[in-house]
Amino acid sequence: MSNGRIVLVEDDKELRESLKEILELQNFTVTGFAGADMALASLQYNSDAIVISDIRMPTMDGITFLKHLQKLDSTLPVILISGHADIETALESVKLGAFDFVEKPLRPERLIGLAGKAAQHRALTLENRRLKQNKQRDITVDQLLIGQSDVMQKLKQRLITLANADINIVINGETGTGKEKIARTLHSQSSRKNRPFVAINCGAMPENLIESELFGHEAGSFTGANKKRIGKIEYASGGTLFLDEIESMPLTAQIRLLRVIQEGELERVGSNETVKVDLKVLSAAKGDLLALSQEGTFRQDLYYRLNVASLDIPPLRERKSDIPQLLGYFLYEAEKRLGEVAPTLTSIHFQQLMSHDWPGNVRELMNEADRIVLGISDLIFTNDADACHSLSHQLAQYEFSVLHHTLKMFHGHIANAAEYLDIPRKNLYLRMKKYGLNKESYLVDNLKDVE
CATH class of the missing domain: 3.40.50.2300 (Response regulator)
Incomplete structure (x- = not known):
């Protein structure tokens, strides 16, 4: 030792x-x-x-x-x-x-x-x-964010550091990587966790209503404003505000948001009184927010106020070793939601899943789990009988089955599994990598075993 x-x-x-x-x-x-x-x-x-x-x-x-x-x-x-x-x-x-x-x-x-x-x-x-x-966190980052790949471990470590820092953060990631999930995790791991978390999709708000929604309004400030309304920003005070698709925010609203961040106060639409607010602002965009600010379609001064630090979410293609654990969780959730039982997945199925590039990232994998449970997955349910019965595929299927059941038997303990199979630990790791098997998948009790 x-x-x-x-x-x-x-x-x-x-x-x-x-x-x-x-x-x-x-x-x-x-x-x-x-x-x-x-x-x-x-x-x-x-x-x-x-x-x-x-x-x-x-x-x-x-x-x-x-x-x-x-x-x-x-x-x-x-x-x-x-x-x-x-x-x-x-x-x-x-x-x-x-x-x-x-x-x-x-x-x-x-x-x-x-x-x-x-x-x-x-x-x-x-x-x-x-x-x-x-003691400080009710739920750990590992419970909230599934994946033990190197890139995910680095993301989790940076997330913990940034969660403890009371600064504004830009979250970067491709579509489907889970930017709102990351934002909610940052909030839940911070000292603001007992205060509101308010998520706003700026792209889904009508342009003529966005300022009222964000900053609130006084009664009679415009047609239809029958009573005073507290805006999303004011409601989030003391907690965390997440602005998704922030590049869709009109320039007039961007100017008002900049003042809120700079001065820590806002004015409701139709009011001359200021309201003090205390916010941690998280933001995300569909594109490169820095490039948009340099092009002039997004205010550069606002960008630098928002981007005190950044958090980059890796696409699923860069952390494929997390696929078995993610899929196990999504299948388990899909079975509960859809009232169906997922079919047994073979090594061939896993090879097909691991070779796919996942342009839709984790969201695409989640949808794929639904399709697998319903038996309508085009990705793994093929009619290529020759491929499924070839000697190489049958040998691969047998090897996958042996590895899976041995790891399951020893709850992911590599040394014991390698000794049982009479192979060096290095060889076991190489074979696990070949089939996308991750020892952590066999350590988490509340995840469904993937057969």
């Missing part, structure tokens, strides 16, 4: 390999880098690693590296290696936030002892964060 993960940065190859060997003998998992820039790219907020780095290095020295790591994650333990001439610098680095430092010539027992303390400190920090996050 590993004592912890270490990112080791040392430009001297011989010393780096020597330190790596010493630490690995103490059951640390060590990844070595010749430069700080390469090491920095491998780390992220909530990394389960500690860092050991030399101070004197070309390109980026240890102190600069430390400052970058402080911005990334201020609690990440960093142990610096200092020469005799660097002692003063090393002491200063501790004031800057370094965990500690070791002097050259290195004493292995000193380095091992510090690494052990730093690893324990990191494990405790991450556990406290996890407990605090669970």
Whole structure:
């Protein structure tokens, strides 16, 4: 069992390999880098690693590296290696936030002892964060957003960071990727979660009514305004406002929205009184909002007010390994809604699903689940009998079946499944990748098993 993960940065190859060997003998998992820039790219907020780095290095020295790591994650333990001439610098680095430092010539027992303390400190920090996050959030991001692919893990991590930041965010994604789902998740994971979440599709609102809908109106302010109305923006105060298809908003409404964001106040249509509002504004567009602002069809000053940060949703074709888990969930929901039972899916069906490009993204996959339950899917129900009975397809179907049932038997535990099948874990992962199988699909109890 590993004592912890270490990112080791040392430009001297011989010393780096020597330190790596010493630490690995103490059951640390060590990844070595010749430069700080390469090491920095491998780390992220909530990394389960500690860092050991030399101070004197070309390109980026240890102190600069430390400052970058402080911005990334201020609690990440960093142990610096200092020469005799660097002692003063090393002491200063501790004031800057370094965990500690070791002097050259290195004493292995000193380095091992510090690494052990730093690893324990990191494990405790991450556990406290996890407990605090669970306390603050009723539902986790993993429960709200299905998928364990690398791109989805990065999206979830960035989403958690942005949810905790009270800033305006532009959500970018192709049609059908789930922009409103992401917006609702950002709200549910934020400190505003107990306040209103108001979603508005600007493209679905009549142009002559959009300002009244957004900003509200006073009685008699226009024909048909029989009584005072609180607008969507005012109703969302204290919570989150999501503006979808914001590029459809008329320029006059854009000007009024800009003032709301800048001043934190609005005027209802037909009123001279200002109303204070407190908003986190999330927005999305069908096209590239930056390009639209540069073309002059969307106000550039409003774009920069909205785009303090952005969140990019990957298309389904870039995370196909999530398809089995997503499909399992959608089939389960479709069966409940339609009152039908989905047919058994074979490896051939999965190969067809995995080879499809999904231009409609997750929404298309959701609709496909409905069609599968109803037995009308053109994608997987073919009449190509020769293909279905060829030797290669039958062998693939048998291999898929064995893998699926073994993973199901061991609840996605890779080591146990590989031992049972008498193959190396690496080979099991490669075969799972071939059929789009993901171990997380076998860990979530409330998802339907896909046969």
